[in-house]
Amino acid sequence: MGGRALLRRWPLQPEAVIRGLVLLVLAAVVLYPIFWLVTNSIRPNGEIFKHPAEWLPPTPTLEAYGKVFGKGLWLRIFLNSYFVAGATTLLAITLGALAAYGISRFAFRGKRLLEFFVVGTQQIPPVAMIIPFFALVRQFGLYDTHLALIITYAAFALPLAILMLTTYFATIPIELEESAFIDGAGRLRMLWTIMRPLALPGIVATGVFAFILSFQDLLFAVQLTVSDDMRTIPLGIVTLIGQQNVDWHQMLAASVIASIPLLVLYALAQRYLVSGLTLGAVKQ
Amino acid sequence: MRRALLPYAFVAPAVLVMAALMVFPMGRMVHMSLFQDLFSRVGERFVGFENYADLFQKELFWIALANSIIFVVASLIIHQIVGGGLALLLTSRMRGSLRTFFRAIFITPWLIIPAVVAITWVLLLDHRGGFNSMLRSLGIVECCPPPEWFGDFKLAMPALIATNGWGGYPLTMIMWLAGLQSIPKDHYEAASVDGAGRWRRFRHITLPAMGPTILTILLLDTIYTFRNWDLPFLTTGGGPGDTTMVLPLLTYREAFIGFNFGISAASAVMILLITAFFVFWFLRIRGRLLEG
Numbered sequence: 001m002g003g004r005a006l007l008r009r010w011p012l013q014p015e016a017v018i019r020g021l022v023l024l025v026l027a028a029v030v031l032y033p034i035f036w037l038v039t040n041s042i043r044p045n046g047e048i049f050k051h052p053a054e055w056l057p058p059t060p061t062l063e064a065y066g067k068v069f070g071k072g073l074w075l076r077i078f079l080n081s082y083f084v085a086g087a088t089t090l091l092a093i094t095l096g097a098l099a100a101y102g103i104s105r106f107a108f109r110g111k112r113l114l115e116f117f118v119v120g121t122q123q124i125p126p127v128a129m130i131i132p133f134f135a136l137v138r139q140f141g142l143y144d145t146h147l148a149l150i151i152t153y154a155a156f157a158l159p160l161a162i163l164m165l166t167t168y169f170a171t172i173p174i175e176l177e178e179s180a181f182i183d184g185a186g187r188l189r190m191l192w193t194i195m196r197p198l199a200l201p202g203i204v205a206t207g208v209f210a211f212i213l214s215f216q217d218l219l220f221a222v223q224l225t226v227s228d229d230m231r232t233i234p235l236g237i238v239t240l241i242g243q244q245n246v247d248w249h250q251m252l253a254a255s256v257i258a259s260i261p262l263l264v265l266y267a268l269a270q271r272y273l274v275s276g277l278t279l280g281a282v283k284q
Numbered sequence: 285m286r287r288a289l290l291p292y293a294f295v296a297p298a299v300l301v302m303a304a305l306m307v308f309p310m311g312r313m314v315h316m317s318l319f320q321d322l323f324s325r326v327g328e329r330f331v332g333f334e335n336y337a338d339l340f341q342k343e344l345f346w347i348a349l350a351n352s353i354i355f356v357v358a359s360l361i362i363h364q365i366v367g368g369g370l371a372l373l374l375t376s377r378m379r380g381s382l383r384t385f386f387r388a389i390f391i392t393p394w395l396i397i398p399a400v401v402a403i404t405w406v407l408l409l410d411h412r413g414g415f416n417s418m419l420r421s422l423g424i425v426e427c428c429p430p431p432e433w434f435g436d437f438k439l440a441m442p443a444l445i446a447t448n449g450w451g452g453y454p455l456t457m458i459m460w461l462a463g464l465q466s467i468p469k470d471h472y473e474a475a476s477v478d479g480a481g482r483w484r485r486f487r488h489i490t491l492p493a494m495g496p497t498i499l500t501i502l503l504l505d506t507i508y509t510f511r512n513w514d515l516p517f518l519t520t521g522g523g524p525g526d527t528t529m530v531l532p533l534l535t536y537r538e539a540f541i542g543f544n545f546g547i548s549a550a551s552a553v554m555i556l557l558i559t560a561f562f563v564f565w566f567l568r569i570r571g572r573l574l575e576g
Binding site for chain 2: 016019020022023026027030031033034036037040048049050053095096098099101102103105106108111114117118121122123124125126127128129130131132133135136151152154155156158159162187212215216218219233234237238241248251252255258259262263265266267270273274
């Protein structure tokens, strides 16, 4: 083979080779639990705890996936999670962008106080307010609704959203807006036509954070919903543990399916994520 | 007049939502911590700081506090070493596509839902689970029966920390990556010309430039880890024998299992106060670092 040609084309220094090997080994260690999860979801039921365990199931089967997809309830649960997380993301970005625009483009009395408020609310631990929250939601007749979850997650996503978007908006030169202002564009139109495209990386990064926060939550889902068809994915998975004779098999398959959307989301958004974060999260 | 009100119109919706859904319930929780017989038919009655006195007299509170501190400190150390180390490896010279590939792989644990993380690790660390099976195959654990990691008095906390270490390091790594990207390249080039080795470049350029970023990460990570309820709830539930009981779990248990709402509220307020203490402490160090 043209080993020498390959070497010339791709000058590998020993150092780079070692670094590559280290990264590969670390990647294998980090991925091991995920590998275990996926391979066990395609093992025949009851072989999860077999010893010695083969690395790959000798007789793979998609039986568990059939069970999950065969149930209308699971489809409902998946749709619930997408809907709640999607709505949360839209709400958090909209309210966050409005507030960030106000903070980054105006000087006004109480601005320092507002910034303190935003940073302060970010420190509030969800578990420390769950009881009054429960009471509040019941009082407004929102118990066991998706609306309750959406506004809750949006509220918790807002502090970080405002912080990230404010720093991002601040990097966009104000001159761009001044010319539009002369053309008679209103503030909201400027936010939409000028800021939105220019701040896209920051907006996408913020949106990913809001989506993940909503998609992953268990605490509020447990407290604020009760009926089967209101469940979100984390609750759906956890509910399986509560049953007698836990169907691990089905749970693993559901877990794998549940994990895919966020991986896809990352793959789609990763280009924006790092640049959006570089400005956003670190410099607050 | 209208122009002066404009900025308030922009920030009002977000502020209203946050005030109604975060500040108000938080205030109500503080209020509740001063009452007993909450949500009862006899009606709530003001007891001053009695709930706090009761809480401090519970041995479980001090156990939970100590466990929380161990959990946070150990998790943070793992997150910094793994997350920071990987970020440094990923910013070293390599092909762009290779960097993207490895970055995506190392971020995956962050994208897995905590409920799934918990279930995976519970099954993996079961006494018949994959991890023990691997140890037995390698001849490391000869003894039968192999350990039940989450059910062992000595091993439950390390297992919980390992689970959180795995699930939590990517966020540290992402923030390290973002911080490393904002260090100007010419600093390194100048140092290379001066003949500085790798360690000296790390010690004299990277570390000082990353100082404030690392503090921000530590601060956020402390807050997130300290409030973590999902993982302990789903893996150990605080057991065996309270060895993994942490403050959020105690708060939850007092309210929803013991129905001691007042004590639960007091415990919640303690979480809030300790968080606030950390925030101010970190901000002071950070301020000093930015000045010096």
